[in-house]
Amino acid sequence: MDIFAHAIWTSIAAKELNEKRLKEKRNRISIYWSAFWGIFPDLFAFSIPFALFIAGLQNGVSFKIQFHEHGGPGELANILYHYSHSLVIFALVFVLVWLYYKRPRLELLGWMLHILIDIPTHSLKFYPTPFLWPISNYHFPYGVPWSEPWFMLINYSVLLCVLTLTIYRNRISAKF
Structure with a gap:
């Protein structure tokens, strides 16, 4: 899925989670950080290779050398994609962050949602989601x-409907 849709879906999910947490009188989670973690897998996989490619060009390393002798940014993107789109890696990071903060950082669930959305929305021909890596290459x-x-x-269209319903529901509940 594209990065904008990931950010919007993750924001909606965080907002809904906040509604539930508010009723339970629990701390809210940051919608902005949830959206960030919702786009993090693609930012990590593609921004780093792109930045290195641009830096190489600025330092006089030709396009030809970067692609033909070093595999280009696509090779690094493939490696990083495995790390950022794995539920196994996500779970490991989530647990480590939980241990560090002594509580779960629910904003990180945006990362998991990104992976879960990508599984059925990527074909085998273009960046299939390696969600079980490094345990399996399935x-x-x-x-x-x-x-x-x-x-x-x-x-x-579904995003627009969900956003419209959310806004409408919030206006109704604000009146009472």
Whole structure:
């Protein structure tokens, strides 16, 4: 799924979780940090190689050398993609952060939601989600490419409906 949809879905999920936590008189979670963690897997996998590529160009390393002799940014992106799109790696980081802060940092669940959304929205032909890596190299074989126009239309239509319902519900509850 595209990075904007990930940010919006994660923000909606965080807002809904906050509604539930408010009723239970529990601390709210940051919608902004949840959205950040919702886009983190793609930022990590693609921004680092892109920045290194640009830095190489600025330092006089030619396009040809970067791609033909060093594999280019795509090779590094593939490696980082495995780390950032693995539920196993996510679980390990989540537990380590929980131990460090002595409480779960629920904003990190945006990362997990990103992976769960990517599993059925990536085909085997373009960045299939390695959600069980490093335990298994299994990829969901029936993924629908998120870049298909019909899928994007449905996705953003559903997002618009969910956002509209959320705003409407908040206005109704604010009156009472």
